[in-house]
Structures are given as C-alpha cells and as structure tokens.
Amino acid sequence: MSEPTYVIGHRKPDTDTVCAALAYAELKRKRGEENVSTARAGDPNPETQFVLDYWDTEAPTLLEDAAGKQLVLVDHNEYSQTVSGAREAEIVEIVDHHRIGDVETSAPIPFRNEPVGSTATILVDLFDDADATIDAQTAGLLLSGLLSDTVVLRSPTTTERDRTVAERLADTAGVDIEEYGEELLAHKSKLGEKSPREMVLGDFKEFEFGSSRVGIGQVETVEPAVVLDRREAVLDAMDDVVSERGYDALLLLVTDLLKEESTALVAGDETATVEAGLDATFSDRAAFLPGVMSRKKQVVPPLETAFE
Amino acid sequence: MSEPTYVIGHRKPDTDTVCAALAYAELKRKRGEENVSTARAGDPNPETQFVLDYWDTEAPTLLEDAAGKQLVLVDHNEYSQTVSGAREAEIVEIVDHHRIGDVETSAPIPFRNEPVGSTATILVDLFDDADATIDAQTAGLLLSGLLSDTVVLRSPTTTERDRTVAERLADTAGVDIEEYGEELLAHKSKLGEKSPREMVLGDFKEFEFGSSRVGIGQVETVEPAVVLDRREAVLDAMDDVVSERGYDALLLLVTDLLKEESTALVAGDETATVEAGLDATFSDRAAFLPGVMSRKKQVVPPLETAFE
Ligand SMILES: [Mn+2]
Ligand SMILES: [Mn+2]
Numbered sequence: 016m017s018e019p020t021y022v023i024g025h026r027k028p029d030t031d032t033v034c035a036a037l038a039y040a041e042l043k044r045k046r047g048e049e050n051v052s053t054a055r056a057g058d059p060n061p062e063t064q065f066v067l068d069y070w071d072t073e074a075p076t077l078l079e080d081a082a083g084k085q086l087v088l089v090d091h092n093e094y095s096q097t098v099s100g101a102r103e104a105e106i107v108e109i110v111d112h113h114r115i116g117d118v119e120t121s122a123p124i125p126f127r128n129e130p131v132g133s134t135a136t137i138l139v140d141l142f143d144d145a146d147a148t149i150d151a152q153t154a155g156l157l158l159s160g161l162l163s164d165t166v167v168l169r170s171p172t173t174t175e176r177d178r179t180v181a182e183r184l185a186d187t188a189g190v191d192i193e194e195y196g197e198e199l200l201a202h203k204s205k206l207g208e209k210s211p212r213e214m215v216l217g218d219f220k221e222f223e224f225g226s227s228r229v230g231i232g233q234v235e236t237v238e239p240a241v242v243l244d245r246r247e248a249v250l251d252a253m254d255d256v257v258s259e260r261g262y263d264a265l266l267l268l269v270t271d272l273l274k275e276e277s278t279a280l281v282a283g284d285e286t287a288t289v290e291a292g293l294d295a296t297f298s299d300r301a302a303f304l305p306g307v308m309s310r311k312k313q314v315v316p317p318l319e320t321a322f323e
Numbered sequence: 324m325s326e327p328t329y330v331i332g333h334r335k336p337d338t339d340t341v342c343a344a345l346a347y348a349e350l351k352r353k354r355g356e357e358n359v360s361t362a363r364a365g366d367p368n369p370e371t372q373f374v375l376d377y378w379d380t381e382a383p384t385l386l387e388d389a390a391g392k393q394l395v396l397v398d399h400n401e402y403s404q405t406v407s408g409a410r411e412a413e414i415v416e417i418v419d420h421h422r423i424g425d426v427e428t429s430a431p432i433p434f435r436n437e438p439v440g441s442t443a444t445i446l447v448d449l450f451d452d453a454d455a456t457i458d459a460q461t462a463g464l465l466l467s468g469l470l471s472d473t474v475v476l477r478s479p480t481t482t483e484r485d486r487t488v489a490e491r492l493a494d495t496a497g498v499d500i501e502e503y504g505e506e507l508l509a510h511k512s513k514l515g516e517k518s519p520r521e522m523v524l525g526d527f528k529e530f531e532f533g534s535s536r537v538g539i540g541q542v543e544t545v546e547p548a549v550v551l552d553r554r555e556a557v558l559d560a561m562d563d564v565v566s567e568r569g570y571d572a573l574l575l576l577v578t579d580l581l582k583e584e585s586t587a588l589v590a591g592d593e594t595a596t597v598e599a600g601l602d603a604t605f606s607d608r609a610a611f612l613p614g615v616m617s618r619k620k621q622v623v624p625p626l627e628t629a630f631e
Contacts, residue, residue, distance in 0.1 A: 109423075113431050115414075120423040121624035126436035316429035 019052040020107060021084055023075075023098055025091035026056045027219055030063045030199075031160035032090040035134040036075055038153050038160075039089055039110060042138065045147045051087075054078035056098035060217065065202040066159040070152050090134040092116045092126075095221040110137055113311060114319075117223070132170065132177035135160035139180045154187035159199060166235060166272055167196030170308045200237070200272065207241055211252035214242055215267055222315065224322035227263040227285065230256065231318075233310050235270045242269045243278060243301075250300055253282035263322075264289050270308055277307040285322075292321030327360040328415060329392055331383075331406055333399035334364045335527055338371045338507075339468035340398040343442040344383055346461050346468075347397055347418060350446065353455045359395075362386035364406035368525065370471060373510040378463040398442040400424045400434075403529040418445055421619060422627075425531070440478065440485035443468035447488045462495035467507060474543060474580055475504030478616045508545070508580065515549055519560035522550055523575055530623065532630035535571040535593065538564065539626075541618050543578045550577045551586060551609075558608055561590035571630075572597050578616055585615040593630075600629030 022040040024032025033055060040053040053075035059067060067074055078084075082100035087108040093116025094102055106118055109126045112134050129137050135157040142149050149157070161181050165173040168181060185192045209217065219232040234242050242249060249267065257265050264283035271277065279302045281289055286297055293314065295302040307313045330348040332340025341363060348361040361383035367375060375382055386392075390408035395416040401424025402410055414426055417434045420442050437445050443465040450457050457465065469489050473481040476489060493500045517525065527540040542550050550557060557575065565573050572591035579585065587610045589597055594605055601622070603610040615621045 106423075115417075115426060115428040115432060115434055117425070117427060118423060119425060121627040123421050123436065123438040123619065124423060125438060126423055126434055128431065128434035130431040130433060311431065319429040 017050065018084060019050045020048075020087060021052050021054040021078055021081070022087040022089060023054040023056060023078060023081070024089050025096040025220075026098065027216070028055050028057050028059060028063065029090075029218060030060075030066050030163035031133045031135055033059055033063050033075065034066065034156040034160035035089040035110070035138055037072060038135065038138050038157050039087065039141070041153055042142055042145060042147055043087075046145050052076065054098070062163060062199060062202040066156065066163075066199070070155040070159070072152065072156060088118070092118050092128065093222075094118060095223060110134055110141070112137060114315065130174075132168075132173045133161040133164035135164075135184075136174075136177050136180050139184070149184070149187055151188050154184045155190065158184035158188050158190070158192075158195070162192065162196045162199055163203075166308065167192070167200060169272070169275065171306075172309045172312050203235060211245060211248040212255070214245075214249055215252050215256060215265075220310070221260075221262075222319070224319045227288075227322045228261065229283075229285075229318060229322065230260065230262045230265040231268065231310055231314060232266070233268040233270060235272055237272050239269045239271045239278060246280070246301070250280060250282065253280060257282045266314070266318075268304075268307070268310060268314065272308075275306060275308055277304045278302070279304055279307075288321050289318065292318040325358065326392060327358045328356075328395060329360050329362040329386055329389070330395040330397060331362040331364060331386060331389070332397050333404040333528075334406065335524070336363050336365050336367060336371065337398075337526060338368075338374050338471035339441045339443055341367055341371050341383065342374065342464040342468035343397040343418070343446055345380060346443065346446050346465050347395065347449070349461055350450055350453060350455055351395075354453050360384065362406070370507060370510040374464065374467040374471075374507070378460050378467070380460065380464060396426070400426050400436065401530075402426060403531060418442055418449070420445060422623065438482075440476075440481045441469040441472035443472075443492075444482075444485050444488050447492070457492070457495055459496050462492045463498065466492035466496050466498070466500075466503070470500070470504045470507055471511075474616065475500070475508060477580070477583065479614075480617045480620050511543060519553060519556040520563070522553075522557055523560050523564060523573075528618070529568075529570075530627070532627045535596075535630045536569065537591075537593075537626060537630065538568065538570045538573040539576065539618055539622060540574070541576040541578060543580055545580050547577045547579045547586060554588070554609070558588060558590065561588060565590045574622070574626075576612075576615070576618060576622065580616075583614060583616055585612040586610070587612055587615075596629050597626065600626040 022036045024036045036053045040051050043051045055075040080100040081098045082103035084104050085107050086104045089110050092109050092111045111128045215232045222229045264285040267280040269278045330344045332344045344361045348359050351359045363383040388408040389406045390411035392412050393415050394412045397418050400417050400419045419436045523540045530537045572593040575588040577586045
C-alpha cells in the first residue's frame with residue numbers, strides 16, 4: 016500500500032485538533048477515500064487523554080517528520096503551527112476556524128475556514144454534506160473538541176451554530192453538556208503539578224506578525240492563583256523561552272474561566288507594542304484584561320495590527 | 324449609510340470573476356446581509372460585456388482603490404491579483420477555486436476554496452446551503468462564468484460537479500449549453516483586432532514563485548494562427564512587458580480550443596527554469612505543449628515547483 020494521506024492537527028495538540036483529525040479521517044473513509052491515516056504533531060494533553068479514554072478511542076499516531084507526505088490540515092493553517100517537515104509536504108486540504116495564515120499551495124485544494132467556535136462544528140456540516148451519519152463515539156469526540164475550544168460554550172468565540180451543534184452531538188453521544196463539560200474542564204490542566212515552563216508552553220502558539228515573532232501561551236483555569244502565586248518563576252521561564260527562541264514578545268494569558276477575565280504576563284523587548292495592541296498597561300510585567308477569554312479573537316488580531 | 328462591503332473579483336476581470344461577484348452579492352442580499360455592493364477591478368472584456376448584455380445586467384462599479392474598505396474576494400486569493408489598495412483593505416471573506424495564495428487575515432473569516440472548474444460552481448452550492456432560489460438571470464450569469472472558465476466543459480479543470488451544475492443552470496436560464504457556449508466562445512476574443520501587447524496582457528496573471536516574479540498570459544482561441552503569425556511582434560511586446568515590470572519570466576500560452584493544445588512563447592532570463600518546469604524545449608522562444616489547456620492546473624503548479 017502506498018503512503019497514506021495524513022489528517023493532522025497543530026503542534027501542542029489540544030482536544031479540538033486531535034478529535035477533528037480523528038473525526039475527519041473517519042468521514043473520509045465513509046466517503047470512500049482510501050488510505051487515510053490520522054496523525055498528531057505532539058502528545059495529547061491530560062484533557063485530551065481523558066477524552067480519548069472516555070470515548071474508548073486510540074490516539075492518532077505521532078508523525079515526527081511530514082516531509083514528502085500528503086497532509087490534510089485540521090484546526091490550523093499556518094506553518095508556525097504545523098508538524099515539522101510540513102513545508103516539504105504536500106498540503107492537500109484544510110479545514111479550520113482560525114485566521115487565514117501563510118500556507119500556500121501550487122494547485123487548487125479544498126480549503127474550508129469558518130469563523131465558528133471549533134473545527135468540530137465545521138466537521139458536523141461536512142458529515143451532513145456527505146449524508147454520513149455521526150455515531151455516538153464520533154459525536155462524543157466532536158462534542159469534546161467543541162466544548163474544549165469554547166470553554167463549554169462560554170468563550171466569546173461561541174456562535175449560535177456551535178450551540179445548536181453541541182446540543183445535537185450531546186444528544187447522539189448520550190451525555191449532558193454541562194455535566195460532561197465540567198468533567199472536561201476539570202482535566203484541562205492539573206496546574207499545581209506543572210513546572211513554570213510547562214505553564215508557559217502547555218498551550219502555546221507562535222505567530223509571525225510582519226517581521227516580528229510573537230509567542231502567546233494561555234492557561235485556562237478556575238484557579239488562576241496557582242499560576243499567579245508563582246509569578247516570578249513563571250516570568251523567569253518566559254524570559255528563558257524568549258532568549259532560546261528569539262521572540263520579540265512573549266505573552267502568557269492566565270484566563271479565569273469562571274470570572275471570564277485574564278491576566279497577561281509579558282516578556283521580550285516589545286512590551287510597548289503589546290500595550291498598544293491590547294490597550295492595556297503592564298505594571299511589574301502584568302496587565303489585567305477584563306472580559307478577555309479568547310487568544311484567537313481578542314488577543315491575536317489587535318496584536319497583529321499593533322506589530323504591523 | 325456606512326461604507327458597503329464590496330464583493331470583487333480579480334484584476335483583468337474575466338466572465339467567471341464578474342459573474343461570481345454579481346451572483347454572490349445577490350445571494351448575500353437574499354441572506355439578509357445589508358449594505359453589500361458589487362465591484363470590479365478592471366473593465367469587462369468583450370466576452371463578459373456580451374454576457375452582461377445578454378442577461379440584461381449592469382456591470383459592477385469600478386473600484387479604483389480598495390484601501391480602508393471591506394472586501395469579499397471571489398475567484399482569487401492572492402495579492403498579485405487583487406484590486407489596488409487591497410493590502411490596506413480588510414478581507415472579510417473569500418470564495419475561490421484556485422491555488423491557496425498569500426492573503427492572510429488577522430481574524431478568522433469564511434474561506435471556501437474548492438478544486439472545481441469555476442467559482443460559479445461553488446456559488447450554486449452556497450445558494451443551496453442558504454435555501455435561496457436562483458432566478459433565470461442569475462442562473463444565466465453563473466452558467467456564463469462556468470462555461471467561460473471551463474471552455475464549455477472542455478478544459479481539464481472540468482469536474483463532474485461542473486457538468487451537473489451546468490445542466491441545472493442551463494435549465495433554469497432556458498438556454499442550450501452547446502449553443503450558448505458557442506456564442507460565448509465567439510466573443511471570447513476578437514483576436515484580429517488586438518495589438519500584440521493586448522494579446523499578451525488581455526488575460527494575464529502575475530505570480531510570485533519563491534523570490535521570482537513570473538507573468539503568464541493566455542490567449543484561448545480557435546484560430547491560434549492569428550497570434551502565431553505575428554510572433555515577432557508578440558515577442559517584442561513580451562520583452563517590453565518584462566523590462567517594464569521586471570519579471571524573471573513571462574510566458575504566453577496560445578491555446579487552441581479545438582485541438583486542445585497550446586503553444587507557449589517565452590520572455591525573460593529564466594527560460595531554462597521554465598523548460599524544466601514544463602518539461603518542454605523552447606526553440607526560437609516557442610514550445611509546443613500537447614494537451615495543455617489550463618494555466619491554473621497544468622502550468623502554474625510545475626512552474627512554481629521549478630522556480631522554488
Ligand atoms: Mn480549534
Ligand atoms: Mn474562475
């Protein structure tokens with residue numbers, strides 16, 4: 016059998032990225048596409064591992080180097096977030112819900128990007144388009160991706176379509192959104208067990224804004240104090256990452272899921288630009304961001320504008 | 324009323340790009356989106372003017388400078404083909420059927436790209452998704468875009484979906500595909516009346532392949548001799564364009580619609596790279612390309628690979 020086409024999510028995989036890859040590979044097989052594999056660009060986090068166990072599903076295989084392979088990207092469309100070797104791979108399709116990034120192709124390919132709360136939400140449409148049924152297990156995985164990305168429908172990225180789709184998936188999967196969602200959030204991070212470096216890099220994305228390289232980590236938690244009480248150690252870890260990777264700025268969002276607000280910590284030489292972008296003032300390298308829950312929707316766009 | 328959102332196609336507009344802009348603006352109004360205008364990034368060619376007259380439709384307004392405006396791009400997704408000012412505009416949506424280009428956005432937007440024969444084909448799906456009816460006039464415009472881009476379903480870019488959609492549109496519009504298609508092709512170009520420069524730049528696209536800038540013009544005709552008999556003058560015009568615009572290579576495809584083959588003329592310093600890409604040998608700056616009908620599918624991908 017020839018080399019398969021790999022359906023794969025972003026580095027530092029989260030639940031939406033892993034579950035979207037699994038579900039889309041499943042749909043492709045139902046549509047009669049043969050030789051499709053699911054892959055991941057890193058290890059599942061504790062929340063994702065809980066989801067895989069709960070729905071009795073094996074994790075996708077780790078793809079160490081994608082060079083020369085055919086890739087279907089889910090949940091991302093920029094090279095700073097792809098598996099290594101992706102620049103030397105052939106990108107044959109993309110399904111995503113983020114900003115349009117820098118991936119270019121030589122030939123026309125299907126690219127479906129929609130401004131909804133999760134890639135899982137879009138996949139439900141693709142199942143419907145193909146008249147394919149979503150079984151309970153797949154519904155459970157898709158629901159997990161949706162609830163994880165939208166913080167159980169509380170994040171400002173949540174759309175009406177996400178809510179409708181979540182209800183339908185919960186129905187098929189046989190779980191209650193709030194109950195299951197709470198279990199999911201409880202696994203989101205065992206923060207107390209993490210090192211400061213793990214706090215910074217656990218859910219981390221790298222961006223190129225014009226000629227600036229900016230890293231943005233996020234800790235979503237019901238106990239922000241666990242991070243903020245170790246602030247000096249976390250800032251040291253951030254400084255280390257900045258000097259290792261040469262970022263112009265590094266931001267860590269410590270997001271309080273219950274109060275729906277974030278505290279941002281900053282490292283790098285571009286604090287003034289970050290302040291301009293976020294319309295916030297850092298004192299002792301921390302700024303309070305009331306109402307900010309979404310890196311993608313509330314932090315990336317203004318920072319990109321400020322850096323360009 | 325505030326500034327509208329402009330639905331706009333590529334520079335050097337062709338029939339698909341103009342009709343897609345008209346039809347998508349129409350659909351957006353049907354979906355209840357207010358304050359949507361249709362624009363064009365250049366003057367309609369004779370074929371498009373015939374289509375607009377035939378279906379009793381006004382041409383979109385010419386947009387001279389898009390800076391600061393909101394744009395919905397149809398039928399293109401790279402800056403080398405956008406209306407001027409597009410880099411300073413906000414791109415809020417894209418519907419296309421070409422390779423994925425270099426347009427990036429700060430926020431998530433709807434981007435629907437599918438490897439089918441025309442943007443019109445995708446729009447029919449979007450009408451269906453919205454449960455919106457396609458009236459006879461809109462069907463006529465969409466059919467025109469589809470038949471123009473696929474050379475009346477003969478180009479290798481034509482998919483089964485294009486054929487099915489074309490039959491349905493012809494039905495709604497009340498025309499016969501072959502008869503109407505022949506009329507369309509007859510207006511594609513009044514080649515004999517064109518200057519060599521117009522032959523080169525009439526249907527012209529500019530690409531950035533790695534660090535190289537490459538222009539590719541195409542004349543689709545049933546009488547290739549009208550161009551090839553004036554070969555020296557055409558090559559002179561090509562040389563002029565190369566020195567004015569600093570291209571690394573300029574290719575003119577003279578495509579014989581009946582024999583389904585092309586003759587390529589070349590200018591610029593990179594003939595060896597072009598030869599490698601097309602797997603063809605130029606003698607006296609001309610190469611015969613049997614079976615080549617599609618710039619997008621058969622010429623751009625191998626050239627991009629060769630230049631990178
Ligand atoms: Mn996601
Ligand atoms: Mn087109």
